[in-house]
Amino acid sequence: MSISIANRILLGFAVVTAVLIALGLYATGQIGTVRDTIDRIVSRDLMVMRQLDDLGNKARDLGVQRRNAVISVLMREHGRSVPDEDSYVVWSRMAAATDGLFADLVRESAEFRQDAISVDRMAAWDRLNATLKQTLQVYNAYRDSSDAQLKAVVAKDFEKVEASNEEVSRLYEATIAGIERTRSALDGSVVAGQRGVAEVYEFSRFSILLTLAAGVLLSVIVTWAISRAVVRPVNEVAAFVERVGTGDLTGRIAVTGQDEIGRLGTTLNAMVGGLSDLARTNRSATADLNAAAAEIRASAQEQAASVEEQFAAVQETAATVDEITHSGAQISKRATDVIATAQASAQTARAGLRAASDTAKAMDLIREQGEAVAGNIVALSEKTQAIGEIITTVNDISERTHLLSLNAAIEAAAAGESGRSFAIVAAEMKLLADQAKAATVQVRSILSEIQRGINSSVMLTEEAVKRAATGKTRTDATVRTIEEMAARVDEGVQTFQQIVASTNQQQLGIEQVMGALQNIRQASQQTAAGTREVEMASANLTELAQGLMTLAERYRL
Structure with missing residues (x-):
């Protein structure tokens, strides 16, 4: 099928334009991917970070509430007057909120691990989830011990309160340490997220550069094709016309297609043939005219x-x-x-x-x-x-x-x-x-x-x-x-x-x-x-x- 020169040029520009549009859309998509990845990482890390901070604060509040109840019991035991309040009810309410926060963190870390952007990020969420579970075990022990101790406070069993105080304090410290380790694990997840974002950025940059190189290569190929299909035949036609202009009517231009240049070559060949016949007739007529x-x-x-x-x-x-x-x-x-x-x-x-x-x-x-x-x-x-x-x-x-x-x-x-x-x-x-x-x-x-x-x-x-x-x-x-x-x-x-x-x-x-x-x-x-x-x-x-x-x-x- 023969394609006209105008359609070839339009097709070449259309291909280059389509490649540039595709490159722009791809680059925009990659930038959107990087932005979404960053937003997802930042939003998740910040949310988990806030939740861990909240968890640490609630654990410390539980510890403070428990110490206050123990101190009030000890002060009563030594004959000091302490305001009477229902510490166990307040602690139980705080412990329930802390339990819910632990459960949310464990569930979210498991969910975030499923759609992690990289293996490192997945491993970081695994470590965070494992650390949370270990800390939750320590926290559960701490919560049970604290619950028993606060019940002893309510029962005013001073000996039981004092006997369990050291173990509860150790579990408290272990819980706080576990929360700190979870925070450290989150920091590792943040670092992994940064590396993932960097990998996504590098991949996007490499793919954009690769697509750009492919577009440049395609443009060069289209330019070469247009040069071979248009410029070279036009130069050959121009050289042929120049020879005809000097009076050389012996040659003919090679016609290789049915496009505009091919039709132009056919027309020029017919024109040169007509000029040859006209020149012969002119010579004969001029000789006859001279005679x-x-x-x-x-x-x-x-x-x-x-x-x-x-x-x-x-x-x-x-x-x-x-x-x-x-x-x-x-x-x-x-x-x-x-x-x-x-x-x-x-x-x-x-x-x-x-x-x-x-x-x-x-x-x-x-x-x-x-x-x-x-x-x-x-x-x-x-x-x-x-x-x-x-x-x-x-x-x-x-x-x-x-x-x-x-x-x-x-x-x-x-x-x-x-x-x-x-x-x-x-x-x-x-x-x-x-x-x-x-x-x-x-x-x-x-x-x-x-x-x-x-x-x-x-x-x-x-x-x-x-x-x-x-x-x-x-x-x-x-x-x-x-x-x-x-x-x-x-x-x-x-x-x-x-x-x-x-x-x-x-x-x-x-x-x-x-x-x-x-x-x-x-x-x-x-x-x-x-x-x-x-x-x-x-x-x-x-x-x-x-x-x-x-x-x-x-x-x-």
Whole structure:
């Protein structure tokens, strides 16, 4: 059965406390025994002593009463007057009291002998009882002789009184001597009682000291047991925890019981096992994190280079669109000039052949400008297609950036608290990718509109060139018909007005393309900044992975 440490300690203290309480109760009992023994000895010895003193006094009173009766008889015999009193009655009453006192002393000495505290005390009571009995025999003889003598006094038998006086006096002295011997025997009993009290005291002191020694021994045993069951295992657990604190995860603590320390050892072993698994997992995860950080950094560097190239392409596209804008402005200006010239030609067509020739020349110029406009529009269409390819590239980059931010967010989530800043950077990268993708969709829509406008402009320009050629042919054929030429010039004016309108629409589309390119450039700049942040975050992630590797190397598995 396994006992908990707290119960062991409580049990040990309970045992020590019980021993101390038992020792106190035993010591109190022994002190009470000594006190009762002393009280019994003192009370009995004092009582017997008082009774012996009383017995001696009564024996002496008997002797005095007897002598007084004898003296009164002798004085009467010699003719002296003596008061008449009943000496025999007084003596008989005193003798009866003395008999009772002797009987009490003999009985008490026999009783006290039965429950004596020691052999010496028992022997002393035996001697006292024997002495009392011997003295009682002498006293009985003395009492009988005195009774006979007092009866002779009452009978006034002087001779008998005088004849028995010597024997009665001897018996009296023997009785007093016997009482004195009894007193001496009582003194021996008192000495034996003192020795008995001393023996009881020594026995009590020895037993108390022995019990105290047993209590101290038991306390030492309990302390040793607590030290062996509590202190030593606690020291072993502390040493084991200290080794674990230095990074040694190879050892395990020996579990020998089911108490608190045993459960603590089991828990520590499980904890160290978990730490070992965690260290192994941490090493593997840190290595993977380091490799992933290196890959992310390389990918970020590649992306940064790609973004730089994209930014350069956007700059070039913006310059090309700017040139197209200037070209469109020139086309519009030239178309305006053509309209003015056509109007002037219509007004001066009736002026003659010279004006028709000028018209033919103007028609040639219009044809050439129309061909130039067609060439510029074709070039603009090619640039628009290039912008479409750039937008496709930007869209691809935004998708790759979105995928990279998703992978970075996954890695940041796996890194836990340490990857929180990296998660923020990944979120910013995803936001930039979404913005770039939205911008590419917008630019693609705008480019579609521009392409449709360009196609319409190409058709109109081709038609204008054809019409200019037809007008030139008719002008050469119908130089003489100025009015018809004027009509055709008016028709050409209307056509060029349409061309100007289309050119203005194209100019608006190009301005929208410029705005979209500005947005693309800003998005590219933001993407470049985000890529640099990603590169910095990946560098920090690499340093963090190296720190984690260094920390993981502390643990010995």
